[in-house]
Amino acid sequence: xxxxxxxxxDLLFQAGPVVLFVLAVLLLFSVGSxxxxxxxxxxxxxxxxxxxxxxxxFFESGSAERIFSETxxxxxxxxxxxxxxxxxxxxxxxxxxxxxxxxxRIARAVKREVNLEEKRLSSLVPFxxxxxxxxxxxxxxxxxxxxxxxxxxxxxxxSASLAVVAPGISEAxxxxxxxxxxxxxxxxxxxxxxxxxxxxxxxxxEFAPEFVAVCLQNQx
Amino acid sequence: MKKKGAPGGLEKTFFFWLAVAVAIHxxxxxxxxxxxxxxxxxxxxxxxxxxxxLSLPGSGGSSEKVKKNGPVGGKPxxxxxxxxPISEPVPKQEPTVAKKVPVQPAKKTAAxxxxxxxxxxxxxxxxxxxxxxxxxxxxxxxxxMALSRLKAGSATSASGSGTKGSGxxxxxxADRYKxxxxxxxxxxxxxxxxxxxxxxxxxxxxxIRVQANGTIAQIVFDHGSPSEYLNNSVKKALEKSxxxxxxxxxxxxxQEWIRFVFTPDGIx
Numbered sequence: 001x002x003x004x005x006x007x008x009x010d011l012l013f014q015a016g017p018v019v020l021f022v023l024a025v026l027l028l029f030s031v032g033s034x035x036x037x038x039x040x041x042x043x044x045x046x047x048x049x050x051x052x053x054x055x056x057x058f059f060e061s062g063s064a065e066r067i068f069s070e071t072x073x074x075x076x077x078x079x080x081x082x083x084x085x086x087x088x089x090x091x092x093x094x095x096x097x098x099x100x101x102x103x104x105r106i107a108r109a110v111k112r113e114v115n116l117e118e119k120r121l122s123s124l125v126p127f128x129x130x131x132x133x134x135x136x137x138x139x140x141x142x143x144x145x146x147x148x149x150x151x152x153x154x155x156x157x158x159s160a161s162l163a164v165v166a167p168g169i170s171e172a173x174x175x176x177x178x179x180x181x182x183x184x185x186x187x188x189x190x191x192x193x194x195x196x197x198x199x200x201x202x203x204x205x206e207f208a209p210e211f212v213a214v215c216l217q218n219q220x
Numbered sequence: 221m222k223k224k225g226a227p228g229g230l231e232k233t234f235f236f237w238l239a240v241a242v243a244i245h246x247x248x249x250x251x252x253x254x255x256x257x258x259x260x261x262x263x264x265x266x267x268x269x270x271x272x273x274l275s276l277p278g279s280g281g282s283s284e285k286v287k288k289n290g291p292v293g294g295k296p297x298x299x300x301x302x303x304x305p306i307s308e309p310v311p312k313q314e315p316t317v318a319k320k321v322p323v324q325p326a327k328k329t330a331a332x333x334x335x336x337x338x339x340x341x342x343x344x345x346x347x348x349x350x351x352x353x354x355x356x357x358x359x360x361x362x363x364x365m366a367l368s369r370l371k372a373g374s375a376t377s378a379s380g381s382g383t384k385g386s387g388x389x390x391x392x393x394a395d396r397y398k399x400x401x402x403x404x405x406x407x408x409x410x411x412x413x414x415x416x417x418x419x420x421x422x423x424x425x426x427x428i429r430v431q432a433n434g435t436i437a438q439i440v441f442d443h444g445s446p447s448e449y450l451n452n453s454v455k456k457a458l459e460k461s462x463x464x465x466x467x468x469x470x471x472x473x474x475q476e477w478i479r480f481v482f483t484p485d486g487i488x
Contacts, residue, residue, distance in 0.1 A: 027245065031238070031242055031245055032238075032241075034241035034244060035237045035238035035241040036237075038237040039234050039237040042237075043233075124234075
């Protein structure tokens with residue numbers, strides 16, 4: 001086996017169409033999952049940070065109006081967004097009182113915003129779970145297919161020496177390696193984001209009633 | 221309403237990170253390629269031992285053959301054997317020697333035994349040179365064995381007893397032919413004794429039926445060894461060696477049975 005035969009590019013050129021297809025799918029998975037990881041890492045971290053800062057300000061200041069004006073600084077904070085929704089609904093209730101209970105209307109608005117925020121936070125994250133679960137199997141499929149082809153070639157050559165067997169298996173194993181390379185960061189990121197989003201969701205559920213209460217107090 | 225502008229911005233952010241991810245992957249790929257090319261520059265080439273995955277040693281022991289061959293040649297011999305096509309140079313070159321050698325000495329030896337010795341010596345020299353040019357380890361073993369056989373053959377023919385039983389020197393040429401055949405088989409025999417744990421009782425008694433044109437028509441295992449690896453290597457060597465050089469003119473019969481005993485030390 002010459003030196004040129006062991007390079008990655010040579011391995012790719014020597015691989016069959018099925019293995020190449022598998023590698024292309026895994027590459028797309030990997031690129032997509034890394035884009036999501038980078039994007040989500042920024043947005044979740046900002047949301048956590050600004051929510052924490054907003055909560056600090058919320059407990060310091062008693063006036064709903066002042067808090068609302070401060071929420072402009074925390075546009076990425078999930079808690080700030082929910083408070084804004086509660087305050088705006090409170091203003092709307094005050095402007096046009098209806099038959100429905102004020103508290104109920106504000107609570108609905110808060111619930112709606114919480115749902116939207118949860119949806120926004122957890123968007124694209126399931127793709128990471130999909131990549132983490134399926135990429136190794138896709139890679140394994142490529143490997144099995146590659147080894148099948150390799151053994152067929154060995155049968156045609158009618159030689160089972162290591163020099164004949166090894167290159168085919170080596171090419172095939174690239175697919176498993178690619179599958180694992182795509183899956184490992186995706187699984188790690190999925191676990192991290194799940195934990196962080198869970199924390200934010202618990203905060204939202206916990207503080208939503210407080211936001212409603214503050215807004216109603218302000219109305220009175 | 222306030223959300224309306226947000227998705228566009230998020231999309232932009234996401235596409236930015238997508239571009240970053242693509243760039244990372246390209247960078248990693250280029251890095252791997254560069255790493256491979258860097259590795260190639262500083263690559264250490266270890267000794268390569270050709271291993272057949274089809275036949276593994278049954279019972280084993282230490283090998284002497286590899287140790288013997290090791291210091292003789294700088295290059296790893298098994299790699300060469302594995303890389304070469306099965307029956308290229310060995311059978312083609314040997315027959316020319318085989319044809320020349322028996323013709324001249326056979327006539328002369330019948331009349332003058334001393335001249336036969338000279339012819340044998342010259343034939344041996346030619347064989348020796350040919351083998352040295354190839355620098356093949358197995359060839360060197362073969363040469364030594366051929367030498368010993370030829371000496372034994374000349375001794376027996378000088379005393380009047382030949383393999384064919386004519387007593388007129390044809391026995392000597394027959395032995396040369398057999399020695400040549402043994403040499404060819406030895407060259408095609410890919411076997412490493414280091415894969416055997418135990419060499420005791422590792423003998424394979426084989427008979428081959430050779431036709432006049434050199435084709436091996438039949439292989440009969442009289443007694444196999446406990447190691448399937450040794451048995452298979454012998455079988456492969458015999459299959460690889462066919463066709464052998466055609467019979468020398470002294471051979472009258474259309475076919476011959478030749479017996480060999482394969483041991484981890486070589487062919488007897």
